[in-house]
Amino acid sequence: MNEKIVIRKTGKQLLEQMDTTEVPQDGIAIWQLGQESLVIKKSGFIIYFDPYLSASPARSFAPPIQPEEIYNADYVIITHHHSDHLDPLTLKDLAIRSPQAMFICPAPHMERVVDAGIGRERIIPAQAGIKFELASGITVTPVACKHEQYITDADGNHFFLGYVIDFNGLVFYHAGDAIADQELEDALKPHQIEIACMPINGHDWRRLRNHIYGNMTFREAADMAAEIGAEMIIPMHYDMFASNTENPAYFVDYLLRYYPMLKFKMLAPGERMLYLTER
Structure with missing residues (x-):
């Protein structure tokens, strides 16, 4: 038989899966789209992190979803201004197809998001350490990080942010691009x-x-995951560009040697994970 078996969903089927996935009260759903592009569903909201879905010959694989297909985004969270995280082409088409979406980005990069065609009224400028609320019981705390170095604008706002999201007790962290140091811990x-x-x-x-x-x-x-007491670590930023990658098998080997009780999950592009809280 020459029939090709497709396990992971793409395009409209993947979006339909996001819509129809029922997330338990004590759980969260996560989809990986490649690089640091993740989608999470929790408390009735769908949040896209760093959606990088433009076609490019540098990519190791095609985007699982086309930007103009995305109609279901409630929030889009951007960690910093590099093009594989703040992708103007993706943001422009996504904003048109998901008119309800709000966009969160580091304060110094607000103009870049405006230049991508998003109205200022739809943008929430994030500042390190200043917590804000998305909806009842969902809070976001931006955390400054070092991408080789800490960089701030004239007002002291950090260029590079990770985000801690507290979903009524289930706490999720997207690091963005970051180097580990004591300040981050x-x-x-x-x-x-x-x-x-x-x-x-x-x-x-x-x-x-x-x-x-x-x-x-x-x-x-x-x-870092062990030091902060995380229950699970999901590795990112190893699958997209041949010139800037790592063999994730080394990561798995290191975990098994030194942190055998720390749970992990490696997600393939387009894969869904349902997680039930351990706390």
Whole structure:
């Protein structure tokens, strides 16, 4: 038989799956779209993180969804201004197809989001350490991070942010692009994070010389998740570009050697995960 078996959904089928997935009160649904693009569904809301869905010959695989197909976004959260995180083409089409969506981005990058065609009334400028509410019982705390270094604008607003989202006790963290350090650990530890999504592609002088800014290594990501007391770690930023990647098998091996009780999940593009809280 030459019939091809397709396990993961794409396009309209994937969007329909998001719509019809029933999330238990003590759970959360997560979809991976590649790089650091994630979708989460919780408390009746669908949130897109760093949607990078433009066609590009540099991509290792085609986008699981086309931007103009996305009608179901309630919130779109941007971690920083690099084009594989703040993708103007994706944001423009998504904003048209999902007119209800609100956009959250670091305050210094608000104009970039406006330039992508999103009205200012739809943008929430985020500032490190200043918590805000999305809906009843859902709070967001932006956390400053170092993408090779901490960078701020003239008003002291950080360029690079991760986001801690508290869904009525289930605490989810998307790190964005970040290097592990004591300042980040100190900022995260009080939140009692349950699910931590972290980059593992690392950093080195060769990539920095070519203006490819670094992130946590697989060791640093695992160490950070353990230090902040996370129940589960989801690795990101290892699957998209051949020039800026890491073998995730090293990450798994390190976890099994040093943190065998720390749960993890590697998601393929288009894959859904349903998680029930352990707390």
